[in-house]
Amino acid sequence: MARAATTSDVFNAIAEPQRREILVLLRAGEWPVTELAQELRMTQPGASKHLRVLREVGLVRDRKAGKQRLYSLDSRGLRPVHEWTGGFERFWNESFDRLDDYVQDLKQARQEE
Amino acid sequence: MARAATTSDVFNAIAEPQRREILVLLRAGEWPVTELAQELRMTQPGASKHLRVLREVGLVRDRKAGKQRLYSLDSRGLRPVHEWTGGFERFWNESFDRLDDYVQDLKQARQEE
DNA sequence: TTGACGTATGCTGATATCGGAATATAATAG
DNA sequence: CTATTATATTCCGATATCAGCATACGTCAA
Numbered sequence: 291m292a293r294a295a296t297t298s299d300v301f302n303a304i305a306e307p308q309r310r311e312i313l314v315l316l317r318a319g320e321w322p323v324t325e326l327a328q329e330l331r332m333t334q335p336g337a338s339k340h341l342r343v344l345r346e347v348g349l350v351r352d353r354k355a356g357k358q359r360l361y362s363l364d365s366r367g368l369r370p371v372h373e374w375t376g377g378f379e380r381f382w383n384e385s386f387d388r389l390d391d392y393v394q395d396l397k398q399a400r401q402e403e
Numbered sequence: 404m405a406r407a408a409t410t411s412d413v414f415n416a417i418a419e420p421q422r423r424e425i426l427v428l429l430r431a432g433e434w435p436v437t438e439l440a441q442e443l444r445m446t447q448p449g450a451s452k453h454l455r456v457l458r459e460v461g462l463v464r465d466r467k468a469g470k471q472r473l474y475s476l477d478s479r480g481l482r483p484v485h486e487w488t489g490g491f492e493r494f495w496n497e498s499f500d501r502l503d504d505y506v507q508d509l510k511q512a513r514q515e516e
Numbered sequence: 517t518t519g520a521c522g523t524a525t526g527c528t529g530a531t532a533t534c535g536g537a538a539t540a541t542a543a544t545a546g
Numbered sequence: 547c548t549a550t551t552a553t554a555t556t557c558c559g560a561t562a563t564c565a566g567c568a569t570a571c572g573t574c575a576a
Binding site: 322323324334335337338339341342356357358359 | 520521522523524525
């Protein structure tokens with residue numbers, strides 16, 4: 291087996307920087323593929339492929355508008371990611387955590403001398 | 404070019420389900436590799452490899468303890484992911500969004516008849 | 517129908533991935 | 547030193563990925 295298919299879940303879909311850029315851009319509204327590609331400096335086929343992945347995990351919608359196909363955001367799928375990472379919030383908020391880091395580092399340094 | 408290296412950033416590191424399981428487990432405290440592997444039903448080399456990736460992106464620390472190596476969480480790297488997804492919060496919270504979905508679906512269905 | 521425009525798909529090549537098995541390294545005990 | 551335990555690394559095979567290019571498909575206008 292290789293890595294899980296990128297189309298299978300949202301975590302994989304947003305692992306790609308260009309796809310994250312697309313999602314950010316779509317917060318501004320609907321975009322036809324060509325304009326989106328120009329804006330983000332990707333090729334049109336490249337944009338189409340990324341949009342396909344995003345569509346398959348449900349992060350974008352598309353609707354036909356003449357020759358164009360307008361893509362828009364459906365960010366509800368990002369909620370689970372937000373919540374999952376939120377489950378770690380207390381670990382980065384608590385101040386003794388940073389102190390603990392410091393202590394750990396000292397211990398480690400001493401051991402490795 | 405292929406996909407960005409999984410070691411290069413946190414988004415890629417957490418795209419792997421087993422690595423997410425490891426992070427969740429480590430919220431309970433420090434774990435030696437073998438026990439962690441047993442708990443999550445992975446092989447020891449498998450666990451070591453995932454832990455290496457997590458270490459390289461800074462999501463876990465390790466310290467030596469006799470023959471064992473204890474891994475612990477450093478979840479601060481998850482904060483950017485939490486914040487990035489949080490930038491989409493208003494899009495999934497606003498109720499007109501769901502209404503808009505409904506309208507979009509109707510339009511689409513009508514066009515595709 | 518033909519042409520032009522917008523978009524999607526197919527193919528190829530280079531590379532990264534993940535799992536498994538074997539083996540190497542590290543640290544302790546006897 | 548040797549054996550044992552704990553962990554890391556390496557090699558392998560199968561597969562998924564991403565970019566680039568060519569091309570197919572879809573839609574509209576003349």
